[in-house]
Amino acid sequence: MYLVRNFSIGAALACASVAVVLPSAALAEVVVASSGPSAGQFPVGKKLGSSEQITLKSGDTVTVLGSAGTRVISGAGSHRVGARGAAKRSTFATLTRQRDAARVRTGAVRGDLTGAPVTRSNIWYVDVTQSGTMCIADGAAVQLWRPLAEGAPTYMVGNAAQNHMHLAFAEGSTSTDWNLAQMPVEDGASYTIAGPGIEPATNVTFAVLDTQPDNPEDLAAALIAKGCTGQLELLSSALM
Structure with missing residues (x-):
């Protein structure tokens, strides 16, 4: 689910202030909440690449969910979308176990x-x-x-x-x-x-x-598509 490290693609993404919709194989993060002046650019369900850079204004807050968990991005400036750290596979597996x-x-x-x-x-x-x-x-x-x-x-x-x-x-x-x-x-x-x-x-x-999606970002996207907001909130908070 991670982006292929390619210099030309990486450079283009780093210059973009608004995320480009990527092929499903490259998706790594899903927007689960947003507020502030730029909220319209980051609607719930928008898919972003983990190594992508987004530009926010003062008062902006964007919450994204991916394999490394839930991350709240805020403050004016350029921010890397993906969180650095170990994936929360065990927490996700426990939360979604049948x-x-x-x-x-x-x-x-x-x-x-x-x-x-x-x-x-x-x-x-x-x-x-x-x-x-x-x-x-x-x-x-x-x-x-x-x-x-x-x-x-x-x-x-x-x-x-x-x-x-x-x-x-x-x-x-x-x-x-x-x-x-x-x-x-x-x-x-x-x-x-x-x-x-x-x-x-x-x-x-x-x-x-x-x-049943086997990773957080795909499950979040499925819950959003079906309107299962209570479960989306539970997933986001559990992986915070």
């Missing part, structure tokens, strides 16, 4: 002394508290997730056809299986999730990915 239904479940921390919100340990878990579009890479292994592990609550899931099912969490567990036999997950279908601590009910629309 879990089978027979896996051992673990509970979340019972409260955070810093006051920081508890986040999902896996990007494919469906957060019962978060509405929006939810991308899934495996429609045969869908999991619901809750932020805290106290109690054994039951949540009701319904669809547009007025069908519904009840899904229970075990004491000490933050995840539970979606009953696919009772309610299959379909691409583009919307579901409501109601239960303790959710007011109003959560609305989730599933977007099934054709394949």
Whole structure:
């Protein structure tokens, strides 16, 4: 996914203030957020080369995500897009690992002394508290997730056809299986999730990915294309 080191191409890119769209084999970074006077030049989803130089103005901030993680670029001047450092492969692998239904479940921390919100340990878990579009890479292994592990609550899931099912969490567990036999997950279908601590009910629309990208930049691009903003935020923060 890295640019071929070629002096003529490198020189041309170094002189450019706005990124050129490159062939997919050369892509290394994806813009996941931008603000400031030049934000229009760096929309979310724009793809940049890791060795490329971009020119920013005072007040500009561009956040890019690549194999070396998430990087926030800010301040007037010329900046190299790619972060220098080891790729965060282990963090990415843990965050995107597919879990089978027979896996051992673990509970979340019972409260955070810093006051920081508890986040999902896996990007494919469906957060019962978060509405929006939810991308899934495996429609045969869908999991619901809750932020805290106290109690054994039951949540009701319904669809547009007025069908519904009840899904229970075990004491000490933050995840539970979606009953696919009772309610299959379909691409583009919307579901409501109601239960303790959710007011109003959560609305989730599933977007099934054709394949699961094996690197951060391609996954970020796929999430952006499908409108899965919650997962994009999770991916960006986990690789910061």
